[in-house]
Amino acid sequence: MVSGCTTLLICFAKSALGVVDSHRWVGPLIACCIGYVLSDLASGIYHWGIDNYGSAKTLVFGNQIDAFQHHHKHPWIITKSQFAKNHRILAGGVTFIVLPINLLCKDPTILAFIGAFSGCIMFSQQFHTWAHGTKNKLPKIVLALQDVGILVSRSQHVAHHRLPYNNNYCLVSGLWNNFLDGYKVFELLERIFFFIFGAQPRSWSGLDLEWTEEIETQSLCDSQY
């Protein structure tokens, strides 16, 4: 986690120094916004893939697939997990990918994009955890950011944990959920994957039995939204 945060700080500091040198800040600012918007889309695609394909034995992603399956069986445990534990894998990924970019890239606009995108991805599990929080326990600033749609809302994410378990995959702001679900983008991808590879997504079968274990707990928490 420390390495991930340090990597992000270097990325933003290098971008800020570039802005000071060039006196051009509009490009990096727009790049930051684009990075934030696209990170939500990326979080949705990744979450959809992890939820629907592979198993605990899958190379590289096995641990994440297993953790997300566990999360669907026991959604509220995420609020009890330690901060560092929730972010360890994503922070490692950010360090591995962004550190070399920090060393090689000097363009403040590209660095601003990379910093915002990878930062939002790295903290997406925290945004996810807050989406499972109850109103009276979340900090006021988090509630306000959720209410205006800057962070994924509690009501939007709780829909992901309800039947038919095939929507609202995005975990940063939830901006893309309406588009992806409205145009049935993931359903189309699932059909293409099935046609080409013969791979059935988990959402097509059996989840109503596997993922409803804590439905009563969930309903109790929903009453506080």
Ligand SMILES: [Zn+2]
């Ligand atoms: Zn999920």
Ligand SMILES: [Zn+2]
């Ligand atoms: Zn969740």
